[in-house]
Each structure stands twice: as structure tokens, then as C-alpha cells.
Amino acid sequence: MASYRTDGSSLFGVGNKWGGFPAVSAGWVVSKENFLANVTAINRLALRASYGAVGNNGIDSFLYQSTLNSSNYVSGIGNGTVSTGLANLASVYSNKDITWERTFSTNLGFDLSLFKSRLNLNIDVFNSNTEKLLLENSALLITGSSSIITNAGSMNNRGFEVELSTVNVKTKDFTWSTDFNISQAKNKITELGDKTSLISPTIDGRNGLNNYAIVGQPLISYFGYKTDGVWNSTADINAAKLNGLTSTLTGDLVEGGLKIVDTNGDKVIDTKDRVILGNPYPDFTWGITNNLRYKNLDLNFTLQGVVGGELINGDVNYNEIKERVTNYMGNRWVSPSNPGDGKTPYLTNGVNPLFTDAAVEDATYFTLREVALGYSFDASKLKLSTLRLSLTGQNLFFVNNKDYRGINIEARTATSSALTDGYQRGAFPIQKTVLFGVEIGF
């Protein structure tokens, strides 16, 4: 099947409103072929392929025009009266050239169903290229705005999804089935026009905390200073200084402060020493659901997890949190003779407000997302249509990797820009829930 559509959007200016989106797809149900007709074990075997384009115009209105904002003043004697004024206060600089972002995806699919559908396997592989990425790029403040919206570059996404569902046991009194899924999605910026990197708007108002988009890297790279533990003593610092080490960073090179790595080896600790510290994208996400039933008793539980990827824990830089949570400060440096774990700096010393890898934590976790136990009574004797008792628990079991010091590894601070993902601060804790339910149907 093939299609072609053109969409127009009022979010873009003259000449840039229309985008064309072709699509073509094909499928082959192999199991319907004669050569497989006698293979009774195979219920279904199919191959799927598709190629198509979709558009994205998810931006605010009128970003293609430099609009003026209401900005009234006071004129006249005494307290004066309000007189109408207009000024250009836009924090996002307009760009008349912006247009549709388009993603061209190739999908290949494989469906297999065996043994009277006791085993079902679906595999999908995708590879997509996005062009004219609509990204908010930081602008010099001297322009009057802090960012500009651009069709900044191109990106490649590739990955797979596997779903396997099996009916393990199926008798009159007992059934057990399992659904398993695992997926991976990798993205990479392939070009950014005439630039090699873009900088996100400042995250959470914390100056110096900006994600980067770098050609050849995933869409978001965390970018900051790499550290190698804590300066244990002034003697250590003096030894390093004798060796030629200097720093242009405020509050650097103090005992009990973070030891920033001179990554470019020029013996000067400065902004040039910042490197990629991670990204928010997991290696895999997975989930398993088991459904068991014995006579009227049923039990379902779901395990879920994420492997890999990093998050930025903003709480690491907030004294109010650190002062109260031993996870952050329990093993801190106190004095040269009491250095703690050698990694945790003294509360107010050092380069605390800078973005360093001390705030980057592995985001791997798994959880018993939901477990539900139920019993259905034979309701007909009670002249009811249903009578069921259930006990459901959510997040009863939650395992973070040992790097993580916060209270909700899944939380991300909501932001407006596509480049500012991966940051959390002051999140609400993960909630464990236990629900008891009685369901009566008449």
C-alpha cells in the first residue's frame, strides 16, 4: 500500500507551511503459501515491511514572527496613568525559516505463531532518519532572547522490539501464561548544519547546566566536568600546583573540594576541560508479565526494568537536600585525617555549583510494578452476576542501582525543550500502593 499526504501548518511562515509525507508498505503472509500448508505447527508466519514519512510541528505558535508583547508604561504627573506600550520581550527568538521536521522510517517485522497460538513471537526492527530537527538552540543573550527555534539538523534512530508470549500450562483448573518484551532504541545526530554542537536552554535555572547535542552522539549529551574524587589536603593541592596545575574556576583547588580532571592536559582547569558525562537513553527496557489462574484464584504480576542510561540528580547541588539526606553526605570529606569515602566533598567547599559527574548517576533499575491476587466467587448462587475480591500492590519491590542516591529514579523534571531531558530535582518519592477491592455486579 502506498500513500502520499501533504499537511499545512499555520505554525510556519509563508513558503514553509506545507510538508509532504509519502508512505509505502507491504506484507507477506508466508503461512498461507502452499509450501507451508501442511506444517500444522505453524499457525501464522508473516513478514512485514514499510517505509514512510511523518511530520512534527510540535512548537509554540508564531515562532516564525517576531511578535511584540504588551509592555505598558506609566505616564503623567503624580502616580501617573497606564499608557499602552509594546515591546519585543520574546525569550525565544523568532525564525521565519522554520518548517516541518520529517522522519523517514523503515520498519521490518516478523510475526510467528506456533502450536495453536501457544507461542507467539513478534520482532520489529526499525531504522529512521529525521531531517530538519525542530530544536530550541541557545542564543546569545545580547540578541534579547535566550534561545532560538531552528530546523537544526538530522538524526538517526534505530532499534528493535521483541515480544514473546507463551501459554506455559493450559488445563481445566490451571493456566499460566507469560508475556515478555524487550526493546532497544539508539539515536545519533548525523549533522547539525554548519555547527558541530547545539546547547540546550539552561536547565532548572542553574547557570552552567546545559545539555549538548553533538554530531555523532545521541541527541542529548550531558556535558560537564569530570572529577577524580576529592582533594584530601592542602599538601596534595600544593604538590599539584608545584607541578604546574592552575584553575580558573571559582572555589576550585580547596581541600575537601572536588578534584576536577584536567582532561585536555594543558594544566589549566577551565571550561575547555568539560567532556561528555552521559546521556539519558537506556540500553534496554524490558518487562515480563505472568498470569496464573488456579480454579477461582488468579495471580498476575509484572516486572519491569531499564538497563543503562544516566540521569542528572540536581539534588546533589542543593544544600537543603544534602544537609538532610545521609545518602549525599554520609561519607563526606571532613578533614585530611577523616576523608570519608574519598569521593564525597565537604558540604560548601569546592566547585559545588558547577555541573560535574558527581551529579550524574546510572539510571538502571527494576521493579515489581504490579502484583494482583484475586478470587472470583461463584456468584450465581448469590443471585449476583459477579463477586470478586482482589488485592493489588504497586511498586512493592523496587531496586535502584547502587549509584543512585535520590528517591525516585523514574522522575524527570518537565521542561519545554527537547534537549533538556534527563534532569531531576526534588522529585516526589516512588509510591508503594496496596489496594483491596471488592467487586459486586448485579
Add this chain to the structure above:
Amino acid sequence: MKTYNKINKLFILFSIFSLASCSDNLDVDNVNTPTQDAFYKSASDFTVGLNGCYSTLRAPIAYEWMLTEVRSDNTYLNNYGTTNPQNLQIISNDVFEAPSFDLFIEQYWATTYTSIRSINGLTDALGATYNQSTGTIDYAATAATFPLSTAERKRIAGEASFMRAYHYFNLVRTYGGVFLLDKIVTPDEALLLSRSTSADIYKFIIADLKNAKDNCTTAKYLATAGTGGAATKWAAEALLAKVYLTLGQKTDAIPLLTDVISASGHSLITAGTTPYADVFSATNELNAEILFAIRFKSGSLGYGSSLSNLFSSTTDQKITGLVYPTGTRGGYNNPTPELYTSYATNDTRRTFNIKTKTATPASSQLFWSGKHNIAVASLNDSELDCPVLRYSDVLLMYCEAVGVYNTTTFAYLTQVHNRSVPTAITAASVSTQATYEKAVANERRWEFAMENQRWFDLLRFTTTMPTVNAKAVMKSHFALMSTYYTQFNNPYTTAQLEAKVDNPKFDLSPIPNVEIVTNTKNPITQNTGY
């Protein structure tokens, strides 16, 4: 058993359709707000645009006190020893250790340049352009359809020039040679720009102020009619005089100041029992003493000032004379004990400017700014205008420009002093060069406390009145204040504090870090020491 030959059942179905509607439906102009490019058409548009520019003067005021008063010897944080990030920020600015990513340093820069953008949009539409080689604002020939008369066009351009010069004067004194923008620049264009020299920025400021002086209204101040708060020739002359003083060109400043004193109609308020307090009263705005003020308005319109909330005590400490505005209060910009004791005990300006909570020992005494302090009905909604140029400023600038004791300078100094202090200055006490310069410097400090003048005054005195040296003053300030800085854990020693004035960071605030990291194309030079 199927005997048919294999027929491939691979079906490909084509169906092509396209959705194309009338393109005109999508050409939606924003009916709520006009665009910058297509805005200036009729005469009234220019008035609306000019009002918009004036309005953008407000935003930097919320940050300016940090970079001027806190940095100077006038104010500090009376909650020293705290680990609250905002408080640490104030302490770092107080001792010249603010990092380049300091929020106030960034936002003062950002809001000022946002205002400059609108001003440049207006001057561009007026066809008034800066000629860098001649150092003048030139007027391009306009089409016959241009909606303004020549006089109106030049008046509006003059007022825009005044505002732009005000901004650049603040920028150059805070950050040094900044980016000289005389028209709107796009983000791509901005990446190619480099910082100008301070000299080029001052040349631009002087061109703008001369344009303002020549074209703003020459009407004399009248309480009944007034100038409505618009920039006047008198405000332009006073600001230009301050620019000349800053550059050490005293003789260029004197005729400008003389003109304001003799011809502007402005005067000191001397009537009543509390003349100094009356200058800052919400019921006496745009009084004879105000040459130019940034105007705020209460009434939940979004045009109120945040200063009352920022400076009043966070909790009701039952302090005589201090009011507690509704909503969150910052408790910032606390006058230093050293400023308090520098006033004569009978100076009515001390009573008005500084509200104290007495305590024993004296080092635990607490101080709050009485200036900008007013009751508000809702958060950050103070009515009080923020004075930029006052008549007493003009009188004392004259004393500074002439630079020596004579009957005229003594008369002006006395005029300002005696209004607020019952004990008159004696000629004998200001007759030597050193005592004269100290008297003028002190009078300015007492008169303009918490009006964001002190820091720039100190830097300027080093040129205009060399016996008052900014570094020496700040060193003595730290010595006087040492008990306040050293009474907590992890303190600065007096020696460490005094050494701060020799740090290169003393001279200028840093260019905001976000600018440095954003421009990877044409790296921006940071100020020395950062």
C-alpha cells in the same frame, strides 16, 4: 491437495491521495500582537513603541542592587553564615567572588539587552542611526509618507537615545567593553560579534546623550504639568555630565550641570517637616527633585516594583518604621552597620534610609533598607518609582566637577547637607582638598544610600577625587565590618577580606558564563580574573 500452481499472493495496493486545502487559510497573522518588522506605520505606533521601551527599563531594577549596592560598602547580608544558595550568592557578590554563572550577573545583562533590542527596533524605524566614525546619531532621509513631523521624530529618537545610553552606561561600568549593538541582531549575526572597547562604548553613549540633549523636550519642570516621566533635555544633560565625570572630563561636565541648575526648573524639596522622606513618597511622585525615574505602578497590573518585597524583613521583627509588604519577603540589601554609624546621629536620612533592630552585642544588631520600603497589597507590587537622576545628584556632581572648595560648591554642598542635618557644615571643615573631597563623597553616600549609586561613585572618585580611593575605602570597610564577617563558622578573616580588593575581579563583574559557552564560533573574551 492443491494442484494450482503457485500464485504469489503478495499484494501491493496503491492508493494515492493528497490533502491540499486553500493555503490562505493558514496565513494567520497574530491578531493579539503585531510583529516587530511590520509594526511602525502610524504616528501613534511610535508612541506605543516608545512606551514599550520605557517599560523595559523596569526589569533590570530587580537585579541592579546586587551589582551596585551589595558590591559597595553600603549593603551586605545580615544573615552571614547561611548555606542557602541565594544567600551565598549575595555573600559572593559582596566580596567580589561572584562566579560568571551568577544569576544576577546574568539576568541584569539579559534584561538590559532585551530592553536595548526594543530601543534599537524603535530607532531603526525612526531612521536614526549611529555613525561610529563621527560619533553622532544621524537621521536618514524619510519617505514623504513618513507619519511623523521632523520635530516629533527627533524627540522620540532623543528619548530612545537617552534610554539606550542609560543602559550602556550601566553595562560599561559593570562589565567593561560590552557588545555595541545599535540595531537588532539575529542569533546568527550575534555569534560573529566581538566585544567593543570601553572607549567605543563611551563614544556611543556620548553620541546618544548628545542626541537626547538636543532633541528631548526642553520644557521646564512644573509640578502641575511636568514632563510625565519622559526623558528630558535636563535628564540627558545630567546623565551626560556623569558620563564625563566618569571619564575624568570635569570641564565638559560643568556647563551641563550649570544649565540644569539654572534653567531646568528642578529644585530640592525643602518644605515640610520631612523633606528628604517626601522625595521618595508614593504620594509625591515625579516631584521637583526627580530628573528621571523608572516608573512603577501598583494595582496588580504587573507594573509594580519588587524592591519593597526584596528588601523588607522576612519576618515581622516589630521594627519601628519598617513595613512588611504582603507576600514573600527577601530580607536582602541590608545596610551595613558601618554605613549606619557613618551618618551623624541627627541626620534625618539615616532615620529614613535605615531601619534597625537594636540588640546586644552590637554585632548582632540587624539593619534593613527603609528606602523602597512601602506596604503593598500583593506580591512585588510596589508603587514606588525608582529614581535614576535627582536634583541633589546634580548639585553634588557640580561639587565633584569643580573639585575644589569655593563659595558656589560650598553653597551646593550645604544645600544638600542642611536639608537633612540640623548641624550645618562649617566652611572650615571642608576647606582643605582632602576634607573637601571626603565631604562630597560622604554626602553622596548618605544622600543616595540604596539608590544604586555608591559602587559607581567609588570607582569614579578614584578619577575625580583621588583622595577618596575606591580600594582604600573598601579595605577600610572590610576592616570595620570584620566582626560581622568573622563571627560564624568557616569565616573570612579580616586579612582575607582586605585582600579581596586587590583581586582583579574588583574592577568588573564577569561576562555571563552562558554567553561564553554559547558562542563557540567566535570565542568571547572574559574579564580578567574570571
